[in-house]
Amino acid sequence: MTPEPFGLDRGLTDYGDPDFARYLRRSMARSMGISKDLLSKPVVGIAISPSGFNNCHRGMPELTEAVSRGVLAAGGLPRAFPTISLGEVFLSPTSMKFRNLMSIDVEEMVRAQPMDAVVLIGGCDKTVPAQLMGAASAGRPAIQLVTGPMMTGRHRGERLGACTDCRRFWAKHRAGEVDANEIAEVEGQLAVTAGTCSVMGTASTMACIAEALGMSLPGTAAIPAVHSARLVAAEETGKRAVQLAHIPITPDRIITEHSVENAFRLLMALGGSTNAVIHLTAIAGRLGIRVSAERLNEISDRTPVLVDLKPVGEGYMEDFYAAGGVGAVLRELRPLLHLDCLGVDGFTLRERLDEPAGWIDRSVIRSMAAPVSTVGGLVVLTGSLAPDGAIFKRAAATPSLFETEGRAVVFENLDDLSARIDDPDLDVAPDDVLVLKNAGPHGAGMPEAGYLPIPGKLARAGVKDMLRISDARMSGTAYGTIVLHVAPEAAVGGPLAVVRNGDRIALSVARKRLDLLVDDGEIRRRLQSWSPPPRPERGYASLYHDTVLQAPEGCDFDFLVGSRAKG
Numbered sequence: 001m002t003p004e005p006f007g008l009d010r011g012l013t014d015y016g017d018p019d020f021a022r023y024l025r026r027s028m029a030r031s032m033g034i035s036k037d038l039l040s041k042p043v044v045g046i047a048i049s050p051s052g053f054n055n056c057h058r059g060m061p062e063l064t065e066a067v068s069r070g071v072l073a074a075g076g077l078p079r080a081f082p083t084i085s086l087g088e089v090f091l092s093p094t095s096m097k098f099r100n101l102m103s104i105d106v107e108e109m110v111r112a113q114p115m116d117a118v119v120l121i122g123g124c125d126k127t128v129p130a131q132l133m134g135a136a137s138a139g140r141p142a143i144q145l146v147t148g149p150m151m152t153g154r155h156r157g158e159r160l161g162a163c164t165d166c167r168r169f170w171a172k173h174r175a176g177e178v179d180a181n182e183i184a185e186v187e188g189q190l191a192v193t194a195g196t197c198s199v200m201g202t203a204s205t206m207a208c209i210a211e212a213l214g215m216s217l218p219g220t221a222a223i224p225a226v227h228s229a230r231l232v233a234a235e236e237t238g239k240r241a242v243q244l245a246h247i248p249i250t251p252d253r254i255i256t257e258h259s260v261e262n263a264f265r266l267l268m269a270l271g272g273s274t275n276a277v278i279h280l281t282a283i284a285g286r287l288g289i290r291v292s293a294e295r296l297n298e299i300s301d302r303t304p305v306l307v308d309l310k311p312v313g314e315g316y317m318e319d320f321y322a323a324g325g326v327g328a329v330l331r332e333l334r335p336l337l338h339l340d341c342l343g344v345d346g347f348t349l350r351e352r353l354d355e356p357a358g359w360i361d362r363s364v365i366r367s368m369a370a371p372v373s374t375v376g377g378l379v380v381l382t383g384s385l386a387p388d389g390a391i392f393k394r395a396a397a398t399p400s401l402f403e404t405e406g407r408a409v410v411f412e413n414l415d416d417l418s419a420r421i422d423d424p425d426l427d428v429a430p431d432d433v434l435v436l437k438n439a440g441p442h443g444a445g446m447p448e449a450g451y452l453p454i455p456g457k458l459a460r461a462g463v464k465d466m467l468r469i470s471d472a473r474m475s476g477t478a479y480g481t482i483v484l485h486v487a488p489e490a491a492v493g494g495p496l497a498v499v500r501n502g503d504r505i506a507l508s509v510a511r512k513r514l515d516l517l518v519d520d521g522e523i524r525r526r527l528q529s530w531s532p533p534p535r536p537e538r539g540y541a542s543l544y545h546d547t548v549l550q551a552p553e554g555c556d557f558d559f560l561v562g563s564r565a566k567g
């Protein structure tokens, strides 16, 4: 059998003459000042995405240098290469619309360029999911390194971190409790260092999930972006990538049904982001793995929330790191985990967890005997308003609203919401249910608009929370009694499309139900006169519209699911 090509000989450019292709490639590589000796080494690609539009990736050049140092020390040739960069707050209409595009970029560049293994450096919300989706499909040995979370800032003696405190202060500003001068002061203290948002938002949740899956080195998810230990982790990651090039452990050996269940289990114990359900579903979907809504609810009902961080609790990611990080949580969850799962470090989870735990701060990472809450952070709801499911973050909601029936106050789309939410004449009361339509994947690219603001006149009257329902997503840093990801979404003709002002809606968290209390026949009649919004005419928007799947399928493109590339 012919051995698989290695290093720079891998995946030759097609001139119809392989020897010429090799000769030309070496020649061009030598123009970069690389010695002949180094050109014969295993090649480790380093996928990077620094950008003037991505604050979370500001530390990436230093991390790239540290990974390269590790690769060189282990006898490999490091080669950094760019992919597109998704800076959460700089993208319109939402970074979610471009996650799949980045995943395609990662997959194709990993496969098209000659690398024996790849280090994926990622941080901001959609980056780690896109990289893991791409790596799972590319089928090359891969190892994730995250940029790490930001440190907190200070405001009048109080610690602040993006972006739970961004929302908290903005809500106070809307309610007239914080004036324009103070909100301007706060703005300068929310995001004060390089790195990702400093609470257990989507970026931090996905960093922890990457570690729980086994795709990152143990202990690396929570190290702050500016901590020297992050550079050491980067160096170690580079060294390990060279070993992976020699003993190829590909992502399909690490991301398995069991490790995906472990990751969902960790997500529940973290009280992590609702977005992680979509992202983990998409990552698993690339390898044909599906976790049903029933299984997700079983996992949630049997997994306590153990981590006391914002937005569910009190602390920040710097506290989580100091408290023991992902390893401490996994050790607590050990009886509930599949321990046979292999990690990029070459060890099983059992072997990793057999290592001594070290000191654990129990005020941040609780024991199973004294959890933050006895059940997991997220539940899947189904019912006549969400036949294919919806997500509810019970850990960040108001328990007195868990069993609610109320009158719908409907916003047809995002423009309608922003035009009317603060209208003093809006017919709305505190026990109503705010409903936003056409903010799902087809309707609007699924922005983080599910955290509907409390209508201005109610906010000023002191209302802090009310039931809000949409087909949108919500930032992992947000909180409230909010039902998200309603599927099928309004823009494809789900029942959400025909909810009208004044309809009654019932939420029951105990029964995991979300129902539109309108006769089935009437829903059918309304749907017969419904018509879909127009299809975008060209470019990526039309590809997205035609191929994006619904939230319960991870919002991946239909042609990428379950497909692993050859070669």
Ligand code: FES
Pocket: 056, 087, 088, 089, 123, 124, 125, 162, 195, 196, 197, 201, 203
């Ligand atoms: Fe990048 Fe929050 S803006 S993680």
